[in-house]
Amino acid sequence: xxxxxxxxTSHGARIAYHRTPGSSPGIIFLGGFRSDMxxxxxxRLAAWAEAHGQAFLRFDYSGHGASSxxxxxxxxxxxxxxxxxxxxxLAQGPRVLVGSSMGGWIALLxxxxxxxxxxxxxxxxPAPDFTERLMWDILPPDNRREILEKGFCERxxxxxxxxDIITRRLIEDGRHHLLxxxxxxxxxxxxxxHGMADADVPWRLSIELVEKLxxxxxxxxxxxxxxxxxxxEADLARLERxxxxxxAGPGAAE
Numbered sequence: 001x002x003x004x005x006x007x008x009t010s011h012g013a014r015i016a017y018h019r020t021p022g023s024s025p026g027i028i029f030l031g032g033f034r035s036d037m038x039x040x041x042x043x044r045l046a047a048w049a050e051a052h053g054q055a056f057l058r059f060d061y062s063g064h065g066a067s068s069x070x071x072x073x074x075x076x077x078x079x080x081x082x083x084x085x086x087x088x089x090l091a092q093g094p095r096v097l098v099g100s101s102m103g104g105w106i107a108l109l110x111x112x113x114x115x116x117x118x119x120x121x122x123x124x125x126p127a128p129d130f131t132e133r134l135m136w137d138i139l140p141p142d143n144r145r146e147i148l149e150k151g152f153c154e155r156x157x158x159x160x161x162x163x164d165i166i167t168r169r170l171i172e173d174g175r176h177h178l179l180x181x182x183x184x185x186x187x188x189x190x191x192x193x194h195g196m197a198d199a200d201v202p203w204r205l206s207i208e209l210v211e212k213l214x215x216x217x218x219x220x221x222x223x224x225x226x227x228x229x230x231x232x233e234a235d236l237a238r239l240e241r242x243x244x245x246x247x248a249g250p251g252a253a254e
Contacts, residue, residue, distance in 0.1 A: 004066050009085040016066035017059035017086060020046060024093035025119040026055030030083055030103030034160065036065030040231040041100055041124065041239065048240050059086050072152065072165045075173035076131065080109050094119035096246065101127045101201060101228065109177055111186045120189040120246055124239065125228050127201045128209060131174030134201065135166055147171065180208060189217040189249070191242050195226020
């Protein structure tokens with residue numbers, strides 16, 4: 001695989017990225033919690049974009065993959081700053097954000113910050129507000145106490161031999177970016193894919209998101225046997241079909 005390029009941001013992060021030239025609107029992939037741009041969905045999207053002549057950009061948040069920083073020092077606001085800085089400096093024209101899990105939350109936040117630049121969103125098992133709803137609200141009392149007294153706790157990861165580190169800063173910073181307490185002021189076309197066998201992010205969270213989105217051009221696809229990652233061949237083909245129809249429609253393709 002080719003070595004990544006790097007962007008030094010004004011907020012002090014050195015962000016690793018891969019960029020493929022092509023037509024507008026470009027596609028930008030936003031990965032999940034502790035994931036990186038070498039994953040199955042990111043590389044499959046890169047191939048789809050190249051085959052269709054669309055510009056494509058994937059990157060690692062600070063503390064992830066090949067980018068600078070330590071994961072445990074990061075929080076939602078930091079990763080949102082990365083997701084705004086990278087396309088602001090490296091992409092031109094409108095863009096479609098494809099966000100997976102935590103990347104779905106960050107894509108929604110970015111669409112609120114850059115409404116004129118976002119032509120559409122494709123969200124895969126989106127996890128808005130997960131630091132509160134899927135971490136803090138369900139953590140055992142001992143873990144909450146650790147976070148408040150020590151500043152962090154460790155929880156087993158379903159995807160890695162190393163534990164997830166949940167910091168007090170991650171929880172407290174996440175509270176500044178919560179979306180689902182009221183209307184979600186995103187007006188571009190939104191397509192959501194969510195597995196009903198998702199053990200990490202309940203699919204009903206996507207139904208709540210649909211209800212609260214300001215956009216009237218919203219479609220939710222529920223996959224009865226789909227897991228959280230939705231990275232099997234059938235899932236990837238479904239993601240490609242979603243992009244096909246989104247780019248063929250009157251909204252994002254203009």
